[in-house]
Amino acid sequence: MKPYTLLAGIAALALAATGGQAQETPGARPIEQQIGAGGRPVGANWSRSPVIAEHGMAATAHPLATQIALDILKAGGSAVDAAIAANAALGLMEPTGNGIGGDLFAIVYDPATDKLHGINGSGRSPSGQTLAQLRAKLGDAEALPPVGPLPVTIPGTVDAWFAMHERFGKLPMSDVLAPTVRYAREGHPVAPVIAMYLERSLRSFEARQQTIPFDFTNARATWFADGSAPEAGEIFHNPDLAATLETIGREGRDAFYEGELAQVMVDYLQAQGSAYTLADFAAHDSEWVDPACALYRDGYELCELPPNSQGFAALQMVNILKHVDLAQWERGSPEAIHYITEAKRLAYADVARFYADPDFAALPAELLSEEYGRERFALIDPARATPEFGPGEPKLEGEGDTTYLTVVDGEGMMVSLIQSNYRGMGGGLTPDGLGFMFQDRGELYSLDPAHPNAYEPNKRPFQTIIPAFVKKDGKPWMTLGLMGGGMQPQGHVQVLINLVDYGMNLQEAGDASRINHDGGRQPTEPLTGPSADPLGTLFVEPGIPAATVERLRAMGHKVEVIDDGIMFGGYQAIARDPETGVLTGATEMRKDGQASGY
Known part of the structure; x- marks a missing residue:
């Protein structure tokens, strides 16, 4: 050096x-x-x-998420447990960058095997919708829009959490998610930079509604109920997200992809014109x-x-x-x-x-x-x-817009984790009563059938x-x-x-x-x-x-x-x-x- x-x-x-x-x-x-x-x-x-x-460390985009990660480490959790806990907290506290409606990628160093493990927790397009059918929905548009049902891809984060937890976790998932459930119910003060991003997101969504109609009702009720964005220091609550995370912690991964939560998501998406089915959600899995x-x-x-x-x-x-x-x-x-x-x-x-x-x-x-x-x-x-x-x-x-976090525990396990809803807070669609927004990652598909990144059924976008x-x-x-x-x-x-x-x-x-x-x-x-x-x-x-x-x-x-x-x-x-x-x-x-x- x-x-x-x-x-x-x-x-x-x-x-x-x-x-x-x-x-x-x-x-x-x-x-x-x-x-x-x-x-x-x-x-x-x-x-x-x-x-x-010396004994453990976390670095995240929100001080409260960092403290949650350290609490999990001190309770005997692994770096993976702490990273999942911090990621869940950031979905609540930094919704402008991430949430369980988005995707996740991580690199985990496991000192027991002296090996780096990577996980790709990204979701796919609807299995029953072809490029021609998508183009018909797009009309004269030359690219996928940033809002509405068409850029939505399957949210991969929750499945990636459970895949990582199964291999490297120590604490029950209900314990890992409990701090965020509590903050979502009892409230937390909004941080300054996040408050600025919330205001920008609201202005952006309202501007896009003028040219691309989409359902912003649930999102507005969740984050902008009084017609404006929460200000720095204002106490923000998200009881819907608390209930969703509590269900996931209690019932596991299948509740999100096959059970009651999946049914709510599919019903909502189909009402918006999406081609997703319950089978698409059930078939989702992460890849090591x-x-x-x-x-x-x-x-x-x-x-x-x-x-x-x-x-x-x-x-x-x-x-x-x-x-x-x-x-x-x-x-x-x-x-x-x-x-x-x-x-x-x-x-x-x-x-x-x-x-x-x-x-x-x-x-x-x-x-x-x-x-x-x-x-x-x-x-x-x-x-x-x-x-x-x-x-x-x-x-x-x-x-x-994205969040990145990292946690290292006292045994030398190191987690490098990034999670995002893609543009802004996502595509504006929030399923009924669940407290999170779907990502708009599908905006990154190409519509050129000759391109390797062209939209196809059951395909992950760039x-x-x-x-x-x-x-x-x-x-x-x-x-x-x-x-x-x-x-x-x-x-x-x-x-x-x-x-x-x-x-x-x-x-x-x-x-x-x-x-x-x-x-x-x-x-x-x-x-x-x-x-x-x-x-x-x-x-x-x-x-x-x-x-x-x-x-x-x-x-x-x-x-x-x-x-x-x-x-x-x-x-x-x-x-x-x-x-x-x-x-x-x-x-x-x-x-x-x-x-x-x-």
């Missing part, structure tokens, strides 16, 4: 903007008069200390999968889950960027940001072409090879942004949500996640670069300003024909120096400075010292979250 003195040039990455870095907001005071970050005795003055503990890893440098390996998720995009970026020494430049330099951006664009060109449900389309194994990464790296012009990158030709061998894991010198080292649609793979890689190339600690690696390249060909676009936005836009946070922004523009990038942090994700991480077992955790300023241990 590079000396800590390299941080001297990285202060420009602080999100608390200093003189001359950020574009002024109209009507704001001059930037040179704005107060900046305070001083620190150690480390960068734009970050805070990571959390260090093997994570793949790519060596970056200095012994650090990034590990991700395979498609239908986009995790391998991060591994492709790693295989490209290992061919340039980014540390020769400052982290806020145009050179470093240019290479990261071009590597992302190259990887995502392949994402749009090849990533899909592996039950329907084989992924070229060569995508993760060292040689392929070298070939893709050679396409980068060091001086200019390439106007358009196409996918490679590997040989075939047979704004979304997924954006990805948990990550990092090994160091072949040993398990760190859980890592970063929320936010297409931001996720590039966010994973940026955090890894901050740690490995620039010597940042876990907290600084997440607090440092990020970039988010958006655009290029998408997994929902037809395979042939021009891309709607081949160059895309490079969004940067205000901590990126103004001179760097101007230089990137001169290099041909379309750059925009965004100062609200929303599109740059939300980061959590826990590292475990393989010799001492000491845990180091981090969360970040862009969310309400907390890392804590004991």
Whole structure:
């Protein structure tokens, strides 16, 4: 790892903007008069200390969820028990990012077997609806809508909970879900960032109702009963969700997919025009999968889950960027940001072409090879942004909103878990009396029948949500996640670069300003024909120096400075010292979250 003195040039990455870095907001005071970050005795003055503990740790997007996870650990639960408990709590407390109407992916390190286990808890399309039948419902629309019954896919989270619990759980599921049942009935105070997202969600749903009619009645009654979103500090109750979780804890997985809860969901969906049947819900199951890893440098390996998720995009970026020494430049330099951006664009060109449900389309194994990464790296012009990158030709061998959490227990079990309803809070549909919203993940199907990600019956769509894991010198080292649609793979890689190339600690690696390249060909676009936005836009946070922004523009990038942090994700991480077992955790300023241990 590079000396800590390299941080001297990285202060420009602080999100608390200093003189001359950020574009002024109209009507704001001059930037040179704005107060900046305070001083620190150690480390960068734009970050805070990571959390260090020994016996157990959790990092989530809500302090109360973190405390629930720690309580479960202290009661004798495993890291998996604690992760499920925290995830259930976040579905209540952060409904703008996740819930049991969505999907789940996780990586679990099991110290008993010294092995990484991956679980794909994503749902499928209706088995009785063809692409032609779906197109007939869509009319003249060229893509699936973000709201209503058509983008709904089977919620996979609950089944994934029980699959993980069966293999790694210690406490009864009723005990694991009990804290959230209590908070849902008795109420909890809404956190500030979540309150902002609730207000944004309400405005978005009301705007969409003007053009795409859908049933918002139950959702409005659940979260916006008085016509407005809950404010920060307001006590929020969800008794319907309490009853749903209590039933799941008491009766198990089958209550959600085959029993009374399933019948309520199917009846409601069919009344909205959905093709789902009770048999579709009963047939759902999660899949245990093997994570793949790519060596970056200095012994650090990034590990991700395979498609239908986009995790391998991060591994492709790693295989490209290992061919340039980014540390020769400052982290806020145009050179470093240019290479990261071009590597992302190259990887995502392949994402749009090849990533899909592996039950329907084989992924070229060569995508993760060292040689392929070298070939893709050679396409980068060091001086200019390439106007358009196409996918490679590997040989075939047979704004979304999300929550990420991580838990490590005293025995060394490490859980990296991500869960989402996809866009916003989901598709707006809330089944009668159940207290959660269905996801709109089906919006990510392509309608081009030639595309690997084309809609088909009983098929999983392309997924954006990805948990990550990092090994160091072949040993398990760190859980890592970063929320936010297409931001996720590039966010994973940026955090890894901050740690490995620039010597940042876990907290600084997440607090440092990020970039988010958006655009290029998408997994929902037809395979042939021009891309709607081949160059895309490079969004940067205000901590990126103004001179760097101007230089990137001169290099041909379309750059925009965004100062609200929303599109740059939300980061959590826990590292475990393989010799001492000491845990180091981090969360970040862009969310309400907390890392804590004991």
